[in-house]
Amino acid sequence: xxxxxxxxxxxxxxxxxxxxxxxxxxxxxxxxxxxxxxxxxxxxxxxxxxxxxxxxxxxxxxxxxxxxxxxxxxxxxxxxxxxxxxxxxxxxxxxxxxxxxxxxxxxxxxxxxxxxxxxxxxxxx
Ligand SMILES: [Zn+2]
Numbered sequence: 001x002x003x004x005x006x007x008x009x010x011x012x013x014x015x016x017x018x019x020x021x022x023x024x025x026x027x028x029x030x031x032x033x034x035x036x037x038x039x040x041x042x043x044x045x046x047x048x049x050x051x052x053x054x055x056x057x058x059x060x061x062x063x064x065x066x067x068x069x070x071x072x073x074x075x076x077x078x079x080x081x082x083x084x085x086x087x088x089x090x091x092x093x094x095x096x097x098x099x100x101x102x103x104x105x106x107x108x109x110x111x112x113x114x115x116x117x118x119x120x121x122x123x124x125x
Contacts, residue, residue: 069101
């Protein structure tokens with residue numbers, strides 16, 4: 001009998017597709033929101049500017065996520081889903097459960113984040 005924690009290849013793909021659909025819907029929603037805001041009182045100092053920047057940042061985050069989901073899906077097609085792209089080790093199933101789009105193990109992810117933090121600093125303020 002299969003342990004219930006173990007998910008099949010099919011389930012992984014289904015999960016990724018669900019995640020992808022959700023992310024796309026959210027992106028649509030946010031882009032719609034931005035479209036509605038733009039052009040209203042373009043000449044005045046825009047009190048919603050901050051909100052808009054936040055939305056833009058969120059869109060970028062979601063686009064990144066979408067990229068990861070698609071990458072993970074490609075890996076699932078190749079049958080290497082769940083294997084860290086960077087070091088080739090198996091990714092912790094609990095991590096995959098929580099973050100189905102991940103293609104890196106925790107160790108590599110942390111290293112990548114450190115590199116990103118050093119390279120890209122938030123501008124201004
Ligand atoms: Zn790794």
